[in-house]
Amino acid sequence: MRRLLGRSARTTAWLAWDPRDGREVMLVLPRHAPAPEALAPWLQDARRAARLQHPRLAPALEVGEVERWPFVTYDRALGTTLAERLTDEGVAPAQAARWIADALEGLAFAHDAGAAHRDLQLHHLVVDAGGAVCVAGLEAAPNAAAAAEPAGGARALSIDPQQLQAQRRRAQRDVLTAGLLLHHLLAGRPALGEPDAGAVADRLPPAGRELVKLPFDIVHSVPEPLRAIVDRATDRQPRQRYFAARTFARALQGWIDFDSAHDGGAHALLLERVDQIGALPAAPGAVGRTARLAAMERERIGELAQIALRDFALSFELLRMANTAQVRGGQIAGNGPVLTVRRAIALVGLEGIQRAANALRPWPGPLREGDACELALLVDQVRRAGRIAQALRPPGYDAEVVFIVTLLQNLGRLLVHYHFPEEAQQVRRLMQAQPAAEPGAPDEPGMGEAQAAFAVFGCDLEAMGAAVARRWGLDDAALHMVRRLPLGVPVRTPDHDDDVLRAVASAANEALDALAQPPRRVAAALDRVAARYARVLKLQSGDLQAAVQAALAERSADLDRAEATPAGAEAVAGAGAAA
Secondary structure, rough: OOEEEEEEEOOOEEEEEEEOOOOEEEEEOOOOOOHHHHHHHHHHHHHHHHHOOOOOOEEEEEEEEEOOOOEEEEEEEHHHHHHHOOOOOOHHHHHHHHHHHHHHHHHHHHHOOOOOOOOOHHHHEEEEEOOOOOOOOOOOOOOHHHOOOOHHHHHHHOOOHHHHHHHHHHHHHHHHHHHHHHHHHHOOOOHHHOOHHHHHHHHHOOOOOOOOOOOOOOOOOOOOHHHHHHHHHHOHHHHHHOOOHHHHHHHHHHHHHHHHOOOOOOHHHHHHHEEEEEOOOOOOOOOHHHHHHHOOOOOOOOHHHHHEEEEEEEEHHHHHHHHHHHHHOOHHHHHHOOOOOOHHHHHHOOOOOOOOOOOHOOOOOOOOOOHHHHOOOHHHHHHHHHHHHHHHHOOOHHHHHHHHHHOOOOHHHHHHHHHHHHHHHHHHHHHEEOOOOOHHHHHHOOHHHHHHHHHHHOOOOHHHHHHHHHOOOOOOOHHHHHOOOOOOOOOOOOHHHHHHHHHHHHHHHHHHHHOOOOHHHHHHHHHHHHOOOOOHHOOOOOHHHHHHHHHHHHHHHHHHOOOHHHHHHHHHHHHHHHH
């Protein structure tokens, strides 16, 4: 043994010389020699792990034992450990994220195969000359339950539920310690001042009461999305953390792709799915609406548009067709992107309407029943926000443009609910408050939507919607308009009509968020929205209350009219199931 590379309470790693092969090796062994009855299970676990082949798992040279000391060796030519690379200044955020994402890739593969690391530390992560990381020391830490488990094939083939639960817990601990290592890399110092990531994990809930969040007084500025990912990985509420290595890796990769402007990550996957199956499924009752559209005359564009607007999927498809046609043919001088369905209909004609309708998948597309109900509920809420915006718009502003801008401000949310229902559920779960552990104590707050989206996708929902809107031909001015005004930033006096439209849509969407508050807080939340936009939109609290009531009343009238037709009854049934 030449020198110590790192140690924890459970394992040590050494730089050693193997005279048999004449080369340097990395030697990983348990901190304490296993008991005689635990030696055979240790060797069996380590050999099974050594058979796993993945680019992000370091290939073992040898698994063996000397005088009852078991060990695993790795070729030192693989690279140096992250413990050797780390300085007091930490690591650049993008580099740290790539290293841990690589490690999580290897861990995910190992977890799928039923193996776990059990003591992930910086000295087990080996980085090669190209900057890629692989994980060493898989299954090198002693397994406290090994002596109680049957040996040989019976153990390997066992499907005992308790074993599966234990395996799941070990995998989740690997994910937690990976988050602590990312924290260490970014901060330049270990969490809680403890270099042993396993020891820190033992001090976090539910076993302990410590809190770990990435500090702000560090050398490298950490972008907000990456900070949200790191803090979620070590959240004080275990239910908020990443449960799987692959989920954690996906969030990091999403941020890496977004940060480096690569055509990858969540944006690319969303664009691919939208291209394949459309933005949304046709709303219930689409067959009846399409038949009515086909029977109408082109001259009645206003009525055509009103029917088409009842189906967000059809509206989006018409806007996509009109805007991409304009992009291919060159924008007409003085005209911006198409932001009304009636103008889109004028451009594509009745034949275009038929093509758009035929391109849609029937409701609910590939969604399961529960996910379809969630999407239907969101569609209803977004429609209500559009009506609130129409009621709030200043004189002279087109009602349909206001409605479409409000709708497009929710494009990312709608698309994610349709194309990534499981991830959307994660976002909702992260936003939920956790009941207080002790009577009388305040509830543990959930994350904001942006923070939750960062933690799941590595970017916010509006950015994902903007990527699709750009693919549809919207220009930079329109993309600016369809992003909500950021909360916590004062609303400035508009310089342009686009700014007015953005403010109206943002106010309507914030009013809708206020309605989602517990009943006792709704009035105060609406008052805050009215005060925020009072100067810009000449808005009083009573005006906002009236707009909300008008939107609710209009929705009730729509449902009454819809129930009078067979197609409408189908739509009402879908909305009722969602509610």
